[in-house]
Amino acid sequence: MNQEFRCDCPITSAIDVLGDKWMLVIIKQMLIEQMETFKDFIEGDEAISTSILTTKLKCLEHYGLIDRKSHPTNKKTKLYHLTEKGLSLTPVIIDLAIWSDQNLRGFNPIMRQSDELESMKSNKEEFIEKLKKNYKEKLATTRYIKS
Amino acid sequence: MNQEFRCDCPITSAIDVLGDKWMLVIIKQMLIEQMETFKDFIEGDEAISTSILTTKLKCLEHYGLIDRKSHPTNKKTKLYHLTEKGLSLTPVIIDLAIWSDQNLRGFNPIMRQSDELESMKSNKEEFIEKLKKNYKEKLATTRYIKS
DNA sequence: AAATATTACTTTGAAAATGCAAGTAATAAT
């Protein structure tokens, strides 16, 4: 978060913020896997450690990609949700999914197959809009009921 | 390049390969700034060090995103070029450019303005195809003439 | 032909980022 940017290139600046092992993974977990609490992330397949999670959540908040609210009924739980700025990374996430499906299967044999990949490829823009709409709707209704 | 992948998620796998400060920067430098030699990268605005450059070029080659050829007339120069696999990251690069332009200007005040950004946003698919075509055409003709 | 410069590296060691394990404070459940 200090000495933030290497140069004046917009692409490099994006990588200065998002280019590490965790920032985009956390955004993906929120957008696609509906994760919203500290516990959700800790228990995720990617197995992030608590210290890094704390650091990265603060960084995501610093750049305005997520917000952090108290749970309405459980005071010890914090809820992390994507902001519009965070949601606007959906195209990047989807492009990475498509690219990975087409170019990384030979390197990661256990990579899972998704039924959504065909729809992603053929109607990318539509898929992106659906994902974003879906996220916002779930936010507006029943998200934190599990806790 | 060892213990490569965290889990079976395609998006996380893409980040396992591309999620660092350099992999996508180098691909951008090749695609947009027509860099192709070791020296080109060393002298770039991002100021990569020689040891990291060596490591990252090897990694990019390992995943088949670039290839490495001898210069046809200068034997001490190696030429690094994007493969089809590498070129297929163009959508990711463009999405990052658009996102950065819209969301990071407040954090990096020196970020440069590009005339191409409007065209990127309004005709994304077309812009991507043009960039790729352009890259291939330059490769086929006059690239390494400067050396 | 000899000396110098260039290119693409490798090596070394220090600094920074990552990550594990243990601990803590506030709240909730039993």
Add this chain to the structure above:
DNA sequence: ATTATTACTTGCATTTTCAAAGTAATATTT
């Protein structure tokens, strides 16, 4: 009242990054 859960923090080890110096092959200059 005791135990469990959640969201952290702290300390330390490991891994990654990276600057500086060195090297080997080739090219250029004198």
